[in-house]
Amino acid sequence: MAKDKEKENKFQKLIQEDRETRKKTSWKGTMLEYLEKVRENPGAVKLAHKRLYDMIADKGTVEVDLEQDPRLKRIFKGEKLKVFNFFTDEFFGMEKTLNQIVRYFHSASLKGEESRQVLYLVGPVGSGKSSLVERLKKGLEQLPPFAAIEGCPMNEEPLHLVPRHLRKEFSKMLGVEIEGDLCPVCRYRLKEEYRGKWEDFPVHTQDFSIRAKRGVGVVPPVDPNNQDTSVLIGGEDISKLDLYSEGDPRVLDLTGALNVGNRGMVEFIEVFKNETEYLHAMITATQEKSIPAPGRHGMIYVDTCIVAHSNEAEWKKFKSDHTNEAILDRIVTVKVPYNLRLSEEVKIYKKIIRQSQFTADIAPHTIEIASMFAILSRLEQTNKCDLMTKLKLYNGEEVVEKGKTKRVDVVELREEAKSEGMNGISTRFIMKALDNALSDNIEMNAINPISVREALVQMVKESDFADDVKKRYLEFLQDTLHKEYLEVLEKEITKAFVYSYQEQAESLFQNYLDHAESYVTKKKFKDRSTGEVLEPDEGFMKSIEEQIAIIGTACDGFRQEVIAYLWSAGRRGEKVSYESYEPLKEAIEKKLMASVRDVSRIITKARTRDDDQHKKYNKMVEQLIRNGYPASCVDVILKYAANNLWKD
Numbered sequence: 001m002a003k004d005k006e007k008e009n010k011f012q013k014l015i016q017e018d019r020e021t022r023k024k025t026s027w028k029g030t031m032l033e034y035l036e037k038v039r040e041n042p043g044a045v046k047l048a049h050k051r052l053y054d055m056i057a058d059k060g061t062v063e064v065d066l067e068q069d070p071r072l073k074r075i076f077k078g079e080k081l082k083v084f085n086f087f088t089d090e091f092f093g094m095e096k097t098l099n100q101i102v103r104y105f106h107s108a109s110l111k112g113e114e115s116r117q118v119l120y121l122v123g124p125v126g127s128g129k130s131s132l133v134e135r136l137k138k139g140l141e142q143l144p145p146f147a148a149i150e151g152c153p154m155n156e157e158p159l160h161l162v163p164r165h166l167r168k169e170f171s172k173m174l175g176v177e178i179e180g181d182l183c184p185v186c187r188y189r190l191k192e193e194y195r196g197k198w199e200d201f202p203v204h205t206q207d208f209s210i211r212a213k214r215g216v217g218v219v220p221p222v223d224p225n226n227q228d229t230s231v232l233i234g235g236e237d238i239s240k241l242d243l244y245s246e247g248d249p250r251v252l253d254l255t256g257a258l259n260v261g262n263r264g265m266v267e268f269i270e271v272f273k274n275e276t277e278y279l280h281a282m283i284t285a286t287q288e289k290s291i292p293a294p295g296r297h298g299m300i301y302v303d304t305c306i307v308a309h310s311n312e313a314e315w316k317k318f319k320s321d322h323t324n325e326a327i328l329d330r331i332v333t334v335k336v337p338y339n340l341r342l343s344e345e346v347k348i349y350k351k352i353i354r355q356s357q358f359t360a361d362i363a364p365h366t367i368e369i370a371s372m373f374a375i376l377s378r379l380e381q382t383n384k385c386d387l388m389t390k391l392k393l394y395n396g397e398e399v400v401e402k403g404k405t406k407r408v409d410v411v412e413l414r415e416e417a418k419s420e421g422m423n424g425i426s427t428r429f430i431m432k433a434l435d436n437a438l439s440d441n442i443e444m445n446a447i448n449p450i451s452v453r454e455a456l457v458q459m460v461k462e463s464d465f466a467d468d469v470k471k472r473y474l475e476f477l478q479d480t481l482h483k484e485y486l487e488v489l490e491k492e493i494t495k496a497f498v499y500s501y502q503e504q505a506e507s508l509f510q511n512y513l514d515h516a517e518s519y520v521t522k523k524k525f526k527d528r529s530t531g532e533v534l535e536p537d538e539g540f541m542k543s544i545e546e547q548i549a550i551i552g553t554a555c556d557g558f559r560q561e562v563i564a565y566l567w568s569a570g571r572r573g574e575k576v577s578y579e580s581y582e583p584l585k586e587a588i589e590k591k592l593m594a595s596v597r598d599v600s601r602i603i604t605k606a607r608t609r610d611d612d613q614h615k616k617y618n619k620m621v622e623q624l625i626r627n628g629y630p631a632s633c634v635d636v637i638l639k640y641a642a643n644n645l646w647k648d
Contacts, residue, residue, distance in 0.1 A: 025144055025145055025205070026145060026204075026205050027145075027147070027204065027205045028150070028202070028203070028204040028205070029202075029203055029204075030199065030200055030201065030202060030203065031158055031161050031198055031199050031200065031201045031202075031203055032199040032200070033203070034147060034158050034203040035170075035174065035199075037147075038159070038174050038176060039173065039174050039175070042174060042175040042176045044147070045157070045159065045174075045176045047109075047111075047115075047179070047303050048262075048263060048264055048265065048303050048304050048305045049105060049108035049109045049114075049115050049305050050108075050109040051140075051143070051146075051263075051264070052105050052109075052136065052139075052140070052264075052265065052305055053102075053105035053106050053108070053109035054109070055086070055136075055139045055140065055143060056084060056086040056087075056102055056105060056139070057102075057106075059084070059085040059086040060084075060085040061082055061083065061084055061085065062082070062083040062085065063080060063081070063082055063083075064081040064082075064083060066081060070396075071395075071396030071397070072396060073396075074393075074396045074398075074410060075341070075394070075395075075396040075410060076095075077409075077410060077411050078411065081095060082095070082099060083095075084098055084102060086135075086139065087135065089351075090131070090135060090351070091128060091131070091132070091135075092339060092341075092344035092345070092347040092348050092351075093339030093340065093341045093344030093345065093348075094128065094336070094339065097132075097334060097335065097336050097337075100334045101119070101132070101334055104119050104332050104334070105305075108305070114332055116286050116287050116289070116330070117286055117287075117330050117331060117332045118268075118282060118283070118286055118306045118307075118308055118330060118331045118332065119305065119306065119307045119308070119332050119334065120271070120307075120308045120309065120310075120315075120331045120332065120333050120334065121133070121307070121308070121309040121334050121336050122309070122310060122311070122312055122315045122333060122334070122335055122336065123309075123311070123312065123335060123336030123337055123338075123422065124311060124312060124337070124338060124421075124422055124423060124424070124426065125311060125426050125428075126338075126426030126427045126428045126429075127336045127337060127338050127421075127426075128336055129309040129336045130269075130309065132336065133267050133307050133309060136265060136307065137210055137216050137265065137267070138210075140208040140215060140216060140264050140265065141207070141208050141209060141210060141216075143208060145205035145206055145207050146205065146206060146208070146215070146263060147203055147204070147205055147206075148203070148204065148205070148206045148263070149161065149186055149201065149202075149203060150201075150202040150203060150204045151185075151186075151189065151202070152183060152185065152186050153183065153185055153234075153252070153254040153255070153259060154183050154254055154259050154260075154262040154263075154300070154302070155206050155214055155215065155262060155263055156180065156182070156183060156186065156262060156263070156301075156303075157180055157263070157303070158201070158203045159174075159176070159178045159180075160178075160180045160181060160182045160186070160301070161182065161186075161190065161198040161199075161201050162178055162198070163198065179303075180289075180301045180303060181300075181301040182301075183254065183293075183300050183301070184249040184252060184293055184297045184298070184300065185249045185250075185252055185254065186201075187249070188248075188249040188250065189201075208263075208264055213255070213260040214260065214264075215260070215261065215262070215263045215264030215265075216260070216261060216264050216265060216266075216267075217256075217257030217258060217259070217260045217261025217264075217265070217266035217267070217304070218257060218266070218267045218269065219231060219232065219257045219266065219267065219268045219269065219271075220269050220270075221269060221270040221271075221273035221274060222273075222274055222278065229256075229278070229281060230253075230256060230294065231256060231257060232256045232257055232258050232278075232281045232282070232291070233254075233256040233258055233259065233281060233291050233292060233293070233294060233300075234252065234253050234254040234255050234256040234259050234293075234294055235253050235256075235294045236251045236252060236253060236294050236295050237251055237252070237253045246295055246296060247295070247296045247297070249297060251295070252293065252294060252295070252297065253294070254293075254294075254300075258281065258282075258285050258291050258302055258304065259291075259300075259302075261302075261304045261306075262302050262303055262304055263303060263304070264304060264305070265304060265305040265306070265307055266285075266304050266305070266306050266307070267307055267308070267309075268282065268306065268307070268308035268309070269309065270309070270310050270311075270314070271308035271309065271310050272310050272314040272315065272317070272318040273310070273314065276321075276323070276324060276327070279327055280327075282306055282308070283326070283327055283330050285302050285304060285306060286306055286330060287330055289301060289302060289303065290302060308331075309336075312422055315333075335422070337378075337420070337421025337422050338374070338375075338378045338421045338422075338424055338426070338427075339375075339421070340375055340378060340379065340394050340420065340421050341375075341394055341395050341396075342368065342371055342372060342375060342391060342392075342394075342395040343395055343396075345371035345374055345375055346367050346368055346371050348427055349367050349370065349371065349427070349430060349431065349434070350367065352427070352431060353434075358434075358438075359445075360438050360445050360446055360447055361445060361446035361447075361630035361632070361633070362446070362447055362448075362630075363446065363447065363448035363449065363628075363629050363630055363633045363637065364492070364627065364628045364629060365449050365485070365488055365492075366447055366448055366449050366452055368449075368488075369449040369452060369453060369481055369484075369485055370430050370433060370434065370452050370453075370456065371430070372388075372391060372481055372484065373425065373430070373453075373456055373473075373476055373477060373481060374424065374425045374426075374427070374429075374430050375391050375394075375424075376388070376391060376476045376480065376481075377423075377424035377425040377472075377473060377476065378420065378421050378423065378424030378425070379391065379394075379417075379420060379424075380417040380419075380420050382413060382416060382417070384408050384412070384413060385399075385406065385408050385413075387476075387480070388480055388484060389406065389408070390413060393406075393408055393410050393413065394410065394413070398582035399582075400548060400582050400583045400586045404583060405582055405583060425473075429459070430456075432459065433452055433455045433456045433459055434447060434452060434455075436455040436458070436459065437451040437452045437454070437455040440454075440455065444630075444632040444633065445632070446630040446632045446633050448630075448633045448636060448637060449485050450485075450636060450637065450640050451636075453477055453481060453482075453485070456477055457474065457477050457478065460473045460474055460477065461474070482644075486641075486644055486645050489637070489640070489641055489645060490593055490597075490641070490645055491589060491593060492624070492627070493596075493600050493604075493620070493624075493638075493641060493645075494589075494592055494593045494596050494600070495623075495627060496620045496621075496623040496624045496627065497596040497599070497600055497616075497620055497623075498592055498595070498596060501592070504592060505578045505588050505589065505592060506577060506578050508544065508578070508588050508591060508592070509577070509578030509584065509588055510528065511528075511540070512540075512541060512544055512562075512584070512588070513562075513563075513566065514527075514528065515536040515537050515540060515541050516536070516541060516559040516562055516563055517563055518534075518535070518536040519536040519538075519541070519559055520559055520560055520563045541555070541559070542555065543591065544584075544587045544588060544591050545558060545587060547586070547587040547588075547590035547591050547594065548583060548586055548587045548590065550587075558583070562581055562583075562584055565580075565581050566580060566581060597646070599616065600620070600641075600646075601642075601645075601646035603616050603617045603620070604617075604638050604639075604641055604642040604646070605642045605646060621634050621638075624637075
């Protein structure tokens with residue numbers, strides 16, 4: 001009973017605290033009192049675009065120092081990388097898109113031309129267009145309450161009550177520019193209820209609310225055969241026409257999306273599915289900042305930010321019609337392509353999984369393999385490199401070929417593929433594959449790269465993709481990713497065999513550096529362990545170099561490059577490790593793999609194992625589990641390795 005009472009008290013305390021907070025932030029008074037509040041805090045008076053820009057900017061911006069992150073430096077070569085805290089933890093790999101959106105709001109907040117234009121997001125299905133708009137709408141709901149004329153159907157700015165002939169003087173006194181006109185309903189009330197005494201008009205604060213339709217309007221696609229503009233601008237209440245004349249403002253029912261979106265934003269979903277004529281109200285709302293009132297009530301001032309979105313096919317169709325030029329000229333287009341960075345794609349799926357009730361175990365590299373498939377499907381072919389290399393370059397990785405880092409300019413790759421990311425596999429497709437892989441392995445309650453790849457193959461085969469697209473996707477899954485995963489898997493098994501993998505790799509690296517530096521400088525060196533003065537060991541160096549096809553006369557140049565690179569890194573104060581120079585890192589890892597290849601091949605393929613092999617096998621299994629592999633997946637993965645990795 002005491003515990004129940006304690007819980008009840010906690011509930012009551014939380015409810016009371018919330019109620020007190022709401023009381024503190026809410027306000028009610030007369031227009032005269034509101035003027036005094038504005039004089040004390042002019043910054044509280046904002047137009048819609050300014051409010052949205054401040055909402056984003058107030059969360060803070062971080063400019064990433066690319067010099068401290070070589071991977072990001074390779075990706076954003078010659079660019080500045082800004083991270084907007086408002087969007088972090090929800091959107092990944094969208095830096096360019098987010099920068100363009102924030103730039104639009106910034107310019108519009110300064111009352112530039114963008115303040116009279118529609119923000120239009122175009123991209124493939126599942127690229128994040130709707131999620132971006134949802135983030136903006138939820139951001140509005142989290143803002144402090146805004147002041148509005150009490151009883152106004154459009155929650156308009158109270159300063160609209162100030163008569164035009166007094167606005168210049170009041171603007172000077174208040175330190176704000178007064179823009180906008182009263183709606184017909186408030187104009188009627190001012191005249192009839194308050195006899196023109198605008199200073200007595202009641203003012204109160206309101207919260208933005210999606211559900212209550214305050215400051216946030218939504219326009220879904222409308223049936224072209226039955227388009228009713230009341231969805232946008234409201235209508236007339238027929239039941240009141242018996243009481244009042246058609247020209248009486250009291251018959252107005254201002255509940256259209258552009259009415260309720262006043263002071264905030266209006267979302268147009270799949271905007272170009274509507275007839276062109278239907279879009280003119282949208283353009284008038286932005287360009288003229290007014291919309292037609294239903295019936296015979298003239299125009300109504302509206303202050304809202306319109307954000308529209310659709311897929312690229314509808315955009316191209318609309319753009320190809322020259323009769324739409326007037327609308328096109330009033331649109332700021334921002335592309336929202338699919339993400340093309342592996343590290344960010346992985347974050348997207350991990351976020352979705354966190355937000356879902358997905359409780360299965362996930363073997364290492366499962367999400368990475370699925371993400372690789374998604375990104376490969378989105379990339380365009382180039383004669384500069386193969387698509388897997390392109391994927392790795394886009395992820396900021398260094399790709400080694402014949403002992404040298406592949407020199408391909410990422411900026412050039414992007415420049416020659418302008419529409420890259422506008423086609424391909426969606427995030428939803430990948431999530432369905434993860435679900436399907438799990439449903440096929442319910443007893444194990446775990447998924448792994450093999451099961452997910454099989455699920456993807458099955459889904460592609462059953463899909464209605466064009467034959468050439470289907471063939472290309474199956475090639476990615478059955479060939480490209482099959483080979484890629486085998487490379488990853490051999491390294492994982494090596495890590496399970498090699499005690500203190502990181503330490504051994506580091507030891508090989510330091511030994512190689514000692515011998516290579518001695519070779520390049522033509523001086524003897526002192527062994528780190530024994531203190532002996534030694535000559536450089538050609539056999540040892542070659543045993544590492546040959547792992548990446550460095551042989552013969554190429555060895556001299558490679559050793560000089562390694563020492564020059566690491567000396568330079570040391571002068572810059574960078575921490576030097578076996579991972580510092582990509583070609584040498586690859587050589588060391590392959591050397592370690594070669595050292596355990598025979599024993600790992602024997603004990604994974606053996607149908608019967610002797611005691612020593614059995615101990616080694618069990619030890620490897622234990623280490624794989626410690627490295628994050630679900631126990632239920634280990635046997636499947638090792639059988640896959642035995643069947644594919646070490647073929648006789």
